[in-house]
Amino acid sequence: MAYVIGIDTGGTFTDGFVASDSGRLAAAKSPSTPPDFSRGFLDVVDELARTLAIPTRELLARTRYIVHGTTSTLNALVTGDVATVGFITTRGHADSITMMNLEGRYAGLDPEQIQHMARTNKPAPLVPRERVEEIDERIDYKGAVVVPLDEAGVRAAVRRLLARGVQAIAVSLLWSFRNPAHERRVREIVAELAPALYVAVSHEVSPRIREYTRSSTTIVNTQVGPRLAAYLTPLEADLRERGFQGALLVMQGSGGCVQAADAPRHAVSTLGSVLTGGVVGCLQLAAALGHRNIISTDMGGTTFLVGLVVDGKPRTTTTTVLHQHQINTPMVDVQTIGAGGGAIAWLDGGRNLRVGPRSAGARPGPVCYGEGGTEPTVTDADLVLGILNPDNFLGGRKKLSKALAEEAIRTRIAEPLGLTVEQGAAAIYAIQNAQTADLVRKVVVSSGHDPRDFAIYSFGGAGPVHAASYSADMGAAEVVVPLGSTAAVFSAYGLAASDIVLTAEASDPANWPVPPAQLNAVYARLEAELAQRLRDQGLDFATVAYEREAEMRYTMQMAEVTTPVPAGLLDADQVDGVGRSFEALYARLYGQGSGFADAGLQAITYRVRAVGRLPIRPALPEIAAGGAAPEHAGTRRVLLDLRHGWQEARIYDYRALKAGARIDGPAVVEAPTTTVALPSGCSGRVDRLGNLVLTYA
Numbered sequence: 048m049a050y051v052i053g054i055d056t057g058g059t060f061t062d063g064f065v066a067s068d069s070g071r072l073a074a075a076k077s078p079s080t081p082p083d084f085s086r087g088f089l090d091v092v093d094e095l096a097r098t099l100a101i102p103t104r105e106l107l108a109r110t111r112y113i114v115h116g117t118t119s120t121l122n123a124l125v126t127g128d129v130a131t132v133g134f135i136t137t138r139g140h141a142d143s144i145t146m147m148n149l150e151g152r153y154a155g156l157d158p159e160q161i162q163h164m165a166r167t168n169k170p171a172p173l174v175p176r177e178r179v180e181e182i183d184e185r186i187d188y189k190g191a192v193v194v195p196l197d198e199a200g201v202r203a204a205v206r207r208l209l210a211r212g213v214q215a216i217a218v219s220l221l222w223s224f225r226n227p228a229h230e231r232r233v234r235e236i237v238a239e240l241a242p243a244l245y246v247a248v249s250h251e252v253s254p255r256i257r258e259y260t261r262s263s264t265t266i267v268n269t270q271v272g273p274r275l276a277a278y279l280t281p282l283e284a285d286l287r288e289r290g291f292q293g294a295l296l297v298m299q300g301s302g303g304c305v306q307a308a309d310a311p312r313h314a315v316s317t318l319g320s321v322l323t324g325g326v327v328g329c330l331q332l333a334a335a336l337g338h339r340n341i342i343s344t345d346m347g348g349t350t351f352l353v354g355l356v357v358d359g360k361p362r363t364t365t366t367t368v369l370h371q372h373q374i375n376t377p378m379v380d381v382q383t384i385g386a387g388g389g390a391i392a393w394l395d396g397g398r399n400l401r402v403g404p405r406s407a408g409a410r411p412g413p414v415c416y417g418e419g420g421t422e423p424t425v426t427d428a429d430l431v432l433g434i435l436n437p438d439n440f441l442g443g444r445k446k447l448s449k450a451l452a453e454e455a456i457r458t459r460i461a462e463p464l465g466l467t468v469e470q471g472a473a474a475i476y477a478i479q480n481a482q483t484a485d486l487v488r489k490v491v492v493s494s495g496h497d498p499r500d501f502a503i504y505s506f507g508g509a510g511p512v513h514a515a516s517y518s519a520d521m522g523a524a525e526v527v528v529p530l531g532s533t534a535a536v537f538s539a540y541g542l543a544a545s546d547i548v549l550t551a552e553a554s555d556p557a558n559w560p561v562p563p564a565q566l567n568a569v570y571a572r573l574e575a576e577l578a579q580r581l582r583d584q585g586l587d588f589a590t591v592a593y594e595r596e597a598e599m600r601y602t603m604q605m606a607e608v609t610t611p612v613p614a615g616l617l618d619a620d621q622v623d624g625v626g627r628s629f630e631a632l633y634a635r636l637y638g639q640g641s642g643f644a645d646a647g648l649q650a651i652t653y654r655v656r657a658v659g660r661l662p663i664r665p666a667l668p669e670i671a672a673g674g675a676a677p678e679h680a681g682t683r684r685v686l687l688d689l690r691h692g693w694q695e696a697r698i699y700d701y702r703a704l705k706a707g708a709r710i711d712g713p714a715v716v717e718a719p720t721t722t723v724a725l726p727s728g729c730s731g732r733v734d735r736l737g738n739l740v741l742t743y744a
Contacts (some may be wrong), residue, residue, distance in 0.1 A: 048065065048067050048068065048069055048109060048110055049066070049071070049110070049111050049438050049663065050066065050067050050068075050106060050109050050663075051066055051109040051110065051111055051112055051113075051114070051543050051661070051663040051665070052065045052067075052092070052095065052109065052110055052112075052114070052543060053113075053115075053116075053324065053538075053539040053540060053542030053543030054088055054091055054092070054113060054114070054115050054116070054539060054547075055115075055116040055321060055324050055538040055539040055542055055695045056084050056087060056088060056115070056116060056117055056118055056321060057118070057321065057348060057349060057350075058081075058118065058346045058347070058348060058387075058389075058406060058408050058409065058537075059078070059079055059092070059347060059348020059349050059387065059388070059389050059406070059407075059408055059409045059412065059420045060076050060077065060078060060079055060080060060347065060348055060409065060508060061076070061078070061079045061080075061087035061088060061091045062074070062075075062076050062091065062539040063075045063076070063077070063082070063091035063092065063094060063535035063536065063537035063539055064105065064182050064533065064536050064540040064542070064543050064665075065093075065099065065106070065110075065543070066534075066543055066663065066665035066666075067097045067663075068662075068663050069618070070666060070668065071099070071505075072532040072665065072667075072668065073090050073095055073098040073099050073532070074095075074533065074534070074536040074539070074540075074587070075088040075094030075095045075097075075098055075509070075531055075536070075552060076091070076094070076441060076536060076720055077091040078090075078409045078412075079265050079408075079409040080126045080171035080409070081408065081409060083422065084117070084118065084119070084278070085278065085281065085282045085285065087260070087409075087721050088115070088282060089285060089286075089289075089544055089618055092106070092289075095719070097568070097595075103289060103290075104137070104211035104289055104290040104519060105290075107186075107286065107289050107290045107291040107292075107598075108290045108291070108292065109470060109561075110291060110293050110650055111293045111294070111663060112294040112295070112296055112586070112663070113286070113291070113293065113294075113295050114296045114297075114304050114383060114542040114545055114662065115295065115296065115297050115298065115320075115542070116298040116320050116322045116323070116324045116538060116539075116542050117278070117279075117297060117298070117318070117321060118319040119271075119275050119279075119317075119319070119320075119496075120275050120277040120314055120315075120317050120318050121275065121318055121319075121320070121321065123271045123275075124267070124270070124271060124318070124369060124370070125276040126275065129270035129271060129274060129407060130172055130214040130245065130269065130270050130273040130274060131178075131212060131213050131214045131215070132173075132178065132213060132214070132215050132216065132269045133174070133178045133179075133180065133181050133208035133213035133215070133216045133217070133654045134150065134173075134174040134178060134216070134217050134219070134262070134266060135179075135201070135205075135208075135216060135217070135218045135219075136179070136180075136181060136182075136219050136221075136262065137181065137182065137184060137185060137221045137222060138155045138181040138182060138183050138184075139181065140181070140221065140258065141180075141296075143177045143258055143259050143262060143616070144172045144173055144174060144179070144259065144262055144263060144266065145168070145172040145176070145574070146259070147193070147259060147263075147277070147371075147372070147373075147678065148257070148258075148259040148260070148373070149545070150259075150371075150373060151162070151169045151170060151371055151372070151412065152168070152169045152195055152371075153167060153169050153358060153371075153392045154368050154371045154372070155276050155368030155369075155370075155371050156371070156441075157404070157458075165598055168447050169371070170341050170370050170371045170372065170459050173263055173265055173267065173270070173372060174419075174597045175705065177211065178213060179538075180205075180207060180209060182196070182197060182200050182201050182202075182204055182220075182233070182405030183196075183197035183200050184197065184220060184229045184422075185221065186220070186221060186222045186223065186225065186226045186228075186229060186674075187538065188225065189225065189683060190225035190226035190407060191226070192226070192228070192229075193500050194698045195400075196228075196229045196232055196233070197466075198232070198236060200283060200369065201233055201236050202234075202236055202240065202739065203478060205236060205237050205240050205241070208239065208267040208677070209241055209244075212717055213244075214244075214245070214273060215244060215246065215247070215269045215270070215273050216237055216244060216245075216246050216247075217246075217247050217249075217262075217265045217266045217268070217269035217270065217528075218230050218237075218247070218248045218249065218265070219249035219258075219262040219265045219266075220249070221258065221540040223248070223249055223250040223254075223272060223420055224249070224250050224254035224255060224256065224261070224553065224554050225555075227250035227334070230248040230249065230250050231248070232249070232658065234246050234732050235694070236249050236273055237731050238370070239367050240388075240457050243309075245257070245269065245276075245477060246378050246385050247265050247268045247269040247312075247739070248265070248268075248273060249261045249262065249264070249265040249318035251312075252265045252268045253265060253268075253314060253315075253375040254552055254553055254554065255375050255552060255554045255652050256554035256556060256652065259373070260366065260373045260375050261314070261375065262372070263373060263374060264315055264374050264375040264376065265280060265370070266570060267315050267369065267374055267486075267636065267687075268313070268315040269320075269498045270474055271314045271315065271317075271318075272312065272314035273311070275310060275311045275314045275317065276311040279297065279310065279311070281716045282295070283295050283307055283533070283622075284685050284693045287429050287609070288628065293500045294306060294307075294584075294586060295307040295309040296321060296323070296547070296603070297317055297379065297405055298317070298320045298545065299313075299316040299317055299319070299320060299323075299541055300316055300318050300319025300320060300322065300367075300377070300378035300379060300467070300547065301316060301319075301323075301363070301376075301378060301379065301548050301550060301690075302315065302323050302326060302327055302363075302379045302545070303545055303546050303547055303548015303549070304362055304542075304546070305547065305549065305584070306549075306583075306584050306585070306586075309403045309580075309584070311582070315374065315376050315415050316376050316377075316576070316727060318367070318369070318374075318376065318378070318551075319367075319379060319381060321538075322352055322354075322379070322381040322383065323354075323361075323378070323379040323381060324538035324539065324540075324541040324542040324545070325343055325345040325352065325354070325506060325507070325537055325538040325541055326354040326356065326364065326379050326381065326541065327361075327541035327544060327545045328506070328529075328538060328540045328541025329341050329343045329354075329356055329504050329541070329543065330356060330359075330541075330736075331363065331540070331544045331664075331665075332504070332527070332529060332533075332577035332667070333356065333502075333504075333737075334638060335667060336502075336527065336734070336736075336738075338356075338502045338527075339357075339358050340356065340358065340496075340500050340501045340502065341355070341356040341496055341501060341502055341504055341716045342487060342490070342491060342501045342502070342503045342504070342516070342521075342523065343355070343356065343504050343508060344483075344487060344503060344504065344505050344506070344507075344514070344518075345506055345507040345510060345538060346386070346387055346388065346409075346483065346505075346507040346508075346509040346510035346512075346513060347387045347388070347507040347508055347509065348387045348389040348406065348408070348409070348412075348417050348426075348509065349385065349387040349389055349390075349404075349406040349408060349508075350384065350385055350386070350387050351384050351385075351386040351483050351486065351510075352381050352382070352383045352507075353381065353382050353383075353486050353487055353490045353502075354380060354381040354382070354490075355378055355380065355490060355491065355494060355496070357494075357496065359439060361379045361380075361716040362379070362380045362654075362734070363377060363378060363379055363380055363470050363495060363609070363668060364377075364378055364380040364635050365377050365598065365609060365654075366592075369438065370638055370686055371387065377550050377552075377654070377656070382486060382489070382490050382611065383565045384404065384482065384486055384742045385403040385404025385405065385406060386403045386404070386412070386425075386479060386482055386483055386568070387403075387406060387425070387507075387509055388424065388429070388508060388509030388512070389406040389407040389408055389412065389424050389426060390402050390403035390404065390405070390406055390425050390427040390479065390599045390722065391403065391405045391406060391407055391422045391423070391424055392424065392425070392460055392486050393405070393422065393430065393459070393460070393649070393709065394459075394460065394462065394463055394464070398463065398464065400464065400474055400475070400478060400626060401495055402425060402475055402478045402479050402482065403477075403482070405423065406424075407420050407508075412455075413425075413426040413427050413452070414446050414448075414451045414452050414455040415427050415428050415430050415437070415449065415451050415452040416445070416447065416448075417426075417445040417446075417447075417448045417451060421455060421456075422455065422459060422470075423455040423456045423459050423460060423475065425475060425476075425479050425509065426509065427451075427452035427455055427472075427507075428452075428456065428471075428472040428473075428475035428476050428479075429455060429474075429476065429722075430447055430452045431449065431453055431456060431468060431469065431688075432447055432454050432469070432472050432473065432476055432685060432686040433510070433683050433684050433685035433696075434512055434685055434686075434687065434715060434722060434724050435447065435722055436683075436698075436717055437449050437550065439717050441569075441584075441719070441720060442719030442720060445692060448684075452456065452575060453468050453511065456468050456471045456472055456475070457471070460474070462474065462613070465567075469665070469693075471518065471664075472686075473686055473689060476686070476689055477689055478687060479513060480513055480516040482518050483513060483517040483604045484516070484517040484519075484520060484521070487503070487516075487517060487518070487521060488520075488521065491521075495635055495636055498521040498522050498523050499522040499523065499524070499526070500524075500525055501521075501523050502523060502525050503518045503521065503525070503526045503527070503608045504526075504527045504528075504529070505518070505526055505528050506525070506528070506529050506533075506538070507537070507538070508720065508721050509721075509723075510528075510721070511528045511530075511718075511720070511721045511722060511723040511724070511739075512722050512724050513726055514526050514722070514723070514724075514741065515687075515712075515723075515724055515725070515726055515729045515741055515743075516687075516688070516726065518741070519729075519743060520581070520642060520728075524589050524742075525740050525742050526611045526740070526742070527733075527738050527740050527741075528723055528738060528739040528740075528741065529663075529703055529738050529739060530655070530716075530718050530721070530723070530733075530737055530738055531585055531667055531668070531670065531736050531737030532667060532668065532737070533667065534538075534701075534718050534719070534720050534721055536626075536653070536720065539558060540665065543665050544664060545588065545659045545660035545661075546658050546659055546667050547584055547588070547657075547658070547661065548579065548654070548656060548657070548658050548659075549577050549580050549581065549617075549657045549659075550577075550654060550655070550656050550657075551573040551574075551576045551577050551580075551655050551657075552573070552652055552653065552654040552655070553569060553572070553573060553652065553653050554651060554652045554653075555569060555650075555652075555653065556650070556651050557649065557650055558602070558647060558649055559599065559622075559625075559626055559647070559648035559649055559650050560619070560622045560623060560626060560648075561622065561650055563616075563617045563618055563619055563621075564725045565623055566612075566617050566622065566653075567616055567654050569616055570595055570612070570617075572603040573653065573655040574593050574655055574657070576655035577593065577655055578591075578657070579657050580657070581657055584659070586659065586661065587662060588659035588661065588662070589658045589660045589661065589662045590659075590692050591657065591658070591659050591660070592657075592658045592660075593613035593614060593655055593656070593657050593658075594611075594614075594657075594658065595611070595612060595613070595614060595653075595655050595656075596611050596653075596654050596655075596656075597609075597610050597612050597625065597650050597651075597652070597653050597654070598610075598649070598650070598652040598653075598654070599625075599626075599629040599648055599649065599650060599651065600649055601633075601642060601643050601644075601646045601648060601649075602646040602647040602648065602649050605647065607651050607652070608629055608632050608633050608636065609654075610625060610629040610632060611625075611628060611631075612653075613625075624693055626648055629648060629682075630642055630648075660691065662707055662709055667736050667737075668736075669706070669715045669735045669736060669737075670705065670706050670733075670735065670737045671705050671706065672705055672706040672735075673704070673705025673706065673707060673708060674705070674707070674708070675707055675708060675709045676705065676709065677699060677704050677705070677708040677709075677710070678700060678703070679697040679698060679699050679714075680700050680717075681697075681698050682695045683695070683696055683698050683715065683730070684696075685713065685724075687712070687714060687715075687724050687725070687726040687727070688713075688727060689711050690728040691713070691726065691727050694713045694727070695713075695716050696712070696713040696714050696725075697710075697713070697714045697715075698714070698715050698717065699714060699716045700717055700718065701716050701717070701718035701719075701723075701739075702718075702719070703719060704716075704733050705732065705733065706733050706735045706737070707732070707735075708732065708733040709730065710725060710730065710731045710732075711725070711729075711730050711731075711741075712725035712726045712727050712728060712729040712730065712731075713725065713726060713727050714731075716731070716739060723739055723741075725741065728744050729741055729742070729743055729744075730742055730743075730744065
């Protein structure tokens with residue numbers, strides 16, 4: 048029997064999911080262990096082994112591969128715990144990372160923030176000026192060498208950076224994506240002077256046009272690459288000592304994974320690692336349930352995440368913004384706010400109640416954990432409102448203190464606002480539901496879609512508690528709460544069900560239509576590069592597929608639209624069809640008639656995504672069918688909706704429910720790893736896979 052394991056490390060909990068090639072499944076949850084998250088990783092492996100009733104060494108010995116969603120790179124950037132980086136660029140262009148293409152003051156801000164320009168701040172450059180070195184060289188836009196590389200000058204620049212204590216060097220030279228010869232030689236010179244030093248070159252990290260974003264992406268990759276290696280190398284060594292002989296894979300922001308040994312070289316691609324497992328899980332579950340359009344919502348202990356699946360494919364983006372710096376990396380487009388179960392409720396200077404973005408995290412956690420927390424959280428409010436059972440949290444493995452939660456809400460929120468404790472808890476609950484609903488609405492509507500065309504999937508430990516409330520006004524067809532073997536570890540399930548996904552791209556701006564022979568040559572080169580990288584992964588794939596796309600725009604625009612390109616040898620008709628596809632996509636994004644075809648079209652960047660399907664695909668089992676009117680385990684006084692106030696709600700033990708069971712709100716369903724709240728007017732039915740499907744009358 049062979050196993051695959053998915054492990055998702057969050058800020059509060061580390062989730063694990065294991066599946067065998069014979070259909071055996073198990074899930075486990077363990078507190079995360081900052082700052083050394085590897086301990087939580089190993090703890091959840093032990094929990095999985097205990098659930099399967101086999102020794103950890105036996106589980107690991109039989110595991111073909113482990114797919115890991117890690118916060119390592121994102122945490123390094125958020126906390127500033129990054130490598131000390133030196134930056135080498137073409138003479139005359141050292142200040143490009145300070146000028147930030149004039150985008151730095153507003154990049155990543157919402158329209159309301161941009162309107163108040165006087166209150167905005169331009170971030171510090173990614174590398175201070177004293178660690179930036181210019182070298183003499185020049186390649187033009189055609190890839191021709193205009194000024195030869197001054198190798199003596201490169202050696203002098205590298206020695207100066209080493210004397211300043213840099214731990215890694217980023218290299219980004221003009222037009223290197225058209226001719227990388229100079230960047231390659233700079234890397235060779237660095238290796239001669241400092242063989243162990245981490246070096247990243249822009250033509251490998253981000254071979255796209257636009258100097259600033261290519262440089263910033265390369266620098267960020269260089270900042271986090273050594274930190275990712277420092278996390279993964281000892282983790283893999285610990286796994287080997289415990290008997291693991293398979294492959295350790297790391298989830299990328301693109302929705303696919305890569306070998307751990309390869310991940311530090313492309314570290315920037317793992318920034319969304321811990322965000323995308325849930326969307327991948329949605330794709331797998333949707334295939335079984337027949338959904339094509341999905342709103343993925345994941346509320347864990349620290350964050351609330353929203354992603355979209357449209358017509359069976361996740362919505363993706365080719366750029367992202369980190370601390371107002373533009374970064375080039377293909378990612379599943381997941382929006383996030385600090386509104387998880389551990390989000391802290393607090394009063395601002397105007398005595399307005401706020402919830403998040405600060406979180407109690409895994410240490411000390413919500414006040415009700417009894418581990419030293421003093422600031423009330425969403426989980427504390429859920430407990431005071433009767434939604435959570437203090438004796439059945441995490442299946443009874445952790446007892447919660449309602450008295451501690453009440454005291455924290457009383458002193459920090461209720462008394463300062465002249466409220467009772469219950470009113471204070473209700474206010475926290477209402478704000479949490481409102482801000483999560485706002486994010487869902489923003490993601491769907493701003494993407495040009497109607498929520499009524501979608502099903503909402505709600506997961507994460509805290510998600511099902513609030514799902515019915517934040518989904519109520521969306522008008523979505525139904526809300527699916529995964530409660531079978533994936534309950535509360537849905538992202539880890541998505542990791543276990545993921546594939547190897549690698550991306551190659553090349554910028555070669557040209558007016559459209561591009562001659563078919565030229566297009567075929569570009570895509571053939573990119574696919575050959577990916578084929579070699581797939582071989583380098585050292586894994587057996589069930590199938591391999593290549594997906595092509597092009598970044599296109601109307602002539603002289605500054606933003607492109609990602610447009611699919613057919614596989615195989617392209618002819619003139621297919622090239623024309625790509626142009627028509629671009630115009631249709633543009634109209635859908637920006638409105639009918641918004642395009643300007645008379646300006647002509649341009650292709651800017653070509654991209655190929657290689658998908659190597661891994662051999663073990665977890666199949667979710669069906670559960671036994673039963674009656675439509677299940678027995679409830681009792682009643683409890685709860686507040687699930689401010690409009691209805693306190694009510695007696697029926698309490699159901701999920702483990703006693705069968706497929707076909709129907710539950711009408713007000714009700715609470717208690718599962719071993721999460722709780723589902725059903726307000727009045729909301730009904731739930733258990734489907735054949737054990738999911739609870741919510742609808743509103």
